[in-house]
Amino acid sequence: MSELDSNPFADPVDVNPFQDASVTQAISKVNEITGEYNPFSATEMGTYTGTTIPVSAVSPSQPAVLQTSVEQSAQATVAAAQTNLIKQQEELERKAAELERKEQELQNRSTSRDSNSGAKENNWPPLPKFSPIKPCFYQNFEEEIPEDYRRICKRMYYLWMFHGATLFLNVLACLAYFTADAAKGVDFGLSILWFILFTPVSFVCWYRPVYKAFRSDSSFSFFFFFFVFFFQVAVYIIQSVGIPSWGNSGWIxxxxxxxxxxxVAVVMMVVAGFFTVNAVMGVILLKMVHSKYRRTGASFTKAQQEFSQGVLTNRTFQSAATSAATTAAQGAFSSNQGP
Known part of the structure; x- marks a missing residue:
């Protein structure tokens, strides 16, 4: 009954769990083994000397490490710059050697051509030996044309051959045109004239100049080629259009x-397509030759100098000028002796 009479609203009895006999016994055993450690006690402080070490003395090498890293980075930058300059110098020396080699090749080629001009025989057009007509020109791409210009020079030669074949096919197409319509005899006659006239004239007027320009790096030959070949491209365009009574089997x-x-219309269309291909290839090759010309260092001033030197050193011009001067001197002398 005493338990039932207790006051439930009374304060509970404070019970300390650490006052338990088992807990107290365990704590006393630990203290006996380890002991209470106080780092600030006199016993523990007696082991130190009491000398304070400054921070600057602790790490005196830190600024030196930074200074070394900066010097190493600067040296690396200088070394990289020197390496770059050496590479650029080697590249310039290589280009200079290549230019010198090309100039030497041109000089050797011109010297050998001059020394062997009498020994070399003309080989173009390739006619048989029994033919009464002999070759008129000497042509050798491997010997006379530098390697950088050899491919474009051969393409110009192939264009000339395609041009001649197109003119021949134009004669056949105009012949078929004439058989279908008797009033188209003018076209047939003009087509024969264009084939006989334009085939050799195109060879002499624009193919040989570009061959000579690539052979001897002649500014005058380049300018002459550009002037003539521009009109040749215009003629290709006119021929591909096919204006009636102009002797061309064009589209019209x-x-x-x-x-x-x-x-007959199909045959004429094939020839018109050939004329169109000539015009397109002419424009493309004209641009390619112009790009090569810009790399050679040719100029209009050099062309004028070459023209003047060529005229002055021409034997025909010299003989004509000498005879004209002699005639004028004799006339002036006779007029003075007359009175």
């Missing part, structure tokens, strides 16, 4: 024959 003439004779 071929389309006009579709209604009357389809077979």
């Amino acid at each position: 003439s071929s389309i006009s024959m579709i209604g009357s004779n389809l077979a």
Whole structure:
């Protein structure tokens, strides 16, 4: 009953769990083994000397390490710059050696050509030996044309050959045009004239100049080629258009024959396509030759100098000038002796 009479609202009895007999016994055993350690006690402080070490004395090498790293980075930058300059100098020396080699090749080629001019025989056009007509020109791409210009020079030669073949096919197409329409005899006659005239003239007027320009790096030959070949491209365009009564089997003439004779129209269209290919290839090769010309260092001033030197050293011009001067001197002397 005493438990039932207790006051439930009374303060509970404070119970310390650490006052338990088992806990107290365990703590006393630990203290006996380890003992109470106080780092600030006199016993523990007696082991130190009491001398204070400054911070600067602790790490005196830190600024030296930074200074060494900065010097190493500066040295690395200087070394990289020197390496770059050495590479640039080697590149310039290589280009200079290449230019010198090309100039030497040109000089050797011109010297050998001059020394062997009498020994070399003309080999173009390649005619048989029994033919009464002998070759008129000497042509050798491997010997006379530098390697950098050899491919473009051969392409110009192939364009000239394609040009001649197109003119020949134009004669056949105009012949078919004439058989289909008797009033187109003018076109057939002009086509024969264009084939006979333009084939050799194109060889002499624009192919040989570009061959000479690449062979001897002649500014005058380059300018002469550009002047003539520009008109040649314009002629290609006119021929591909096919204006009636102009002797060209172009698009206008071929389309006009579709209604009357389809077979002739097809033949004429093929030739018109050939003329168109000539025009396109002419424009492309003109740009390619111009790009090569800009790398050679040629100029209009050099062309004038070459022209003047060529005229003054021409034997025909010299003989004509000498004879004209002699005639004028004799006339002046006779007029003075007359009175």
